[in-house]
Amino acid sequence: SDAAGAPTLDDLPLRDGIRGEHPYGAPQLDVPVLLNVNENPHAPSPAVVADIASAVAEAAAGLNRYPDRDFLALRADFAAFLAQESGVQLGPEQIWAANGSNEVMLHVMQAFGGPGRTALSFAPTYSMYPEYARDSLTGWVAGRREDDFTLDVDHARAMIAEHRPSVVLLTSPNNPTGTALPLEVVDAVAEAVTDGVVVVDEAYAEFRRAGVPSALELLPRHGHLAVSRTMSKAFSLAGARVGYLAAAPAFVDALRIVRLPYHLSAVTQAVARAALRHSTELLGRVHELRGRRDETVEWLRGKGFDAPTSDANFVLFGRFADRHAVWRGMLERGVLIRETGPEGWLRVSVGTEEEMRAFRDALDEVHEEVP
Ligand code: PMP
Numbered sequence: 001s002d003a004a005g006a007p008t009l010d011d012l013p014l015r016d017g018i019r020g021e022h023p024y025g026a027p028q029l030d031v032p033v034l035l036n037v038n039e040n041p042h043a044p045s046p047a048v049v050a051d052i053a054s055a056v057a058e059a060a061a062g063l064n065r066y067p068d069r070d071f072l073a074l075r076a077d078f079a080a081f082l083a084q085e086s087g088v089q090l091g092p093e094q095i096w097a098a099n100g101s102n103e104v105m106l107h108v109m110q111a112f113g114g115p116g117r118t119a120l121s122f123a124p125t126y127s128m129y130p131e132y133a134r135d136s137l138t139g140w141v142a143g144r145r146e147d148d149f150t151l152d153v154d155h156a157r158a159m160i161a162e163h164r165p166s167v168v169l170l171t172s173p174n175n176p177t178g179t180a181l182p183l184e185v186v187d188a189v190a191e192a193v194t195d196g197v198v199v200v201d202e203a204y205a206e207f208r209r210a211g212v213p214s215a216l217e218l219l220p221r222h223g224h225l226a227v228s229r230t231m232s233k234a235f236s237l238a239g240a241r242v243g244y245l246a247a248a249p250a251f252v253d254a255l256r257i258v259r260l261p262y263h264l265s266a267v268t269q270a271v272a273r274a275a276l277r278h279s280t281e282l283l284g285r286v287h288e289l290r291g292r293r294d295e296t297v298e299w300l301r302g303k304g305f306d307a308p309t310s311d312a313n314f315v316l317f318g319r320f321a322d323r324h325a326v327w328r329g330m331l332e333r334g335v336l337i338r339e340t341g342p343e344g345w346l347r348v349s350v351g352t353e354e355e356m357r358a359f360r361d362a363l364d365e366v367h368e369e370v371p
Helices: 044-059 073-084 100-112 127-137 152-161 184-193 215-221 250-259 267-279 280-303 323-332 353-369
Strands: 095-097 118-123 140-144 167-171 197-201 225-230 243-248 314-317 346-349
Touching: 044 267, 044 280, 073 095, 073 167, 073 215, 073 243, 073 267, 073 280, 095 250, 095 267, 095 353, 100 127, 100 225, 100 250, 118 127, 118 152, 127 140, 140 152, 140 197, 140 243, 152 184, 184 197, 184 215, 215 243, 243 250, 250 346, 267 280, 280 314, 280 353, 323 346, 323 353
Parallel strands: 118 140, 118 167, 167 197, 197 225
Antiparallel strands: 095 243, 225 243, 314 346
């Protein structure tokens, strides 16, 4: 117990796997330049804000009722968006959504993972995946990516044969490296998984460069494949918490079994539908962000850093003997970046022109102090 007699965490009967754990999350600090969680630096325009606000007002008038549990209207809107964005035609019964793609992934793990089962991904990758596994009582195995952060198909096949995973998570473009996977690699992994499901996490897909296809194109070939997306990044809607997934109708039916009833509030549904009506405008800044990302990579390389080519809205760069000192030096100059990825690397999200100038200026200064 603490001094006031209240129980501490150690006094509570936490289950194995939770004891000693800490809540996930990057520091939320009040600094001028926020380049640490891959948000879109552009807030929705006043016109979009007005449309979202009136949609919320309409939803508010009916808040005495539970929301539409199956939200088929929103699912149809997502299908229409994906057809436009990737040229892949899907029906509403092939779409799922939840409070961020984090919750979508948890639904996948609750339906297909569980005790005695294993989830597999390839590191370095998104650091929440082991937590989804922990929270769904699923075993966790990480294979590796190559030194250039690509995925070797033979290694993936060997890991699948050895561990027989129930869930394989592929991330494309990958966080924190920005690396996109060729479709042949995704296809080969999907072929190799005979008694599990494969989810391609495409949280950053809208930022991929021209000519890089989405794994959505492979859905007709694989009933056990799903592609997850989010409104948090390209759509500038991280605060709304809306993620979604595309797969075969039966795959979606499996997720419907494990979701909590009415998990997607009427307000969330209204916000997402209003935003989707403005998808062209909301995604209009993606092109500009891609350009600034490529400029950032070039600038970093020009300074002698390693920076892998990125298909996302962030850039990994390094390597530093003491990355924490660099991270702290940047923070002292008002620029918050992310200390993540393999030892020696740091990650910066692509912000506005002014924010990237602040990033470059700060890094120039810090690099003189901390080589
Ligand atoms: N997948 C990846 C690879 C991510 O980087 C993130 C956010 N950092 C997410 C999923 C989750 O995003 P959200 O829950 O906001 O949709």
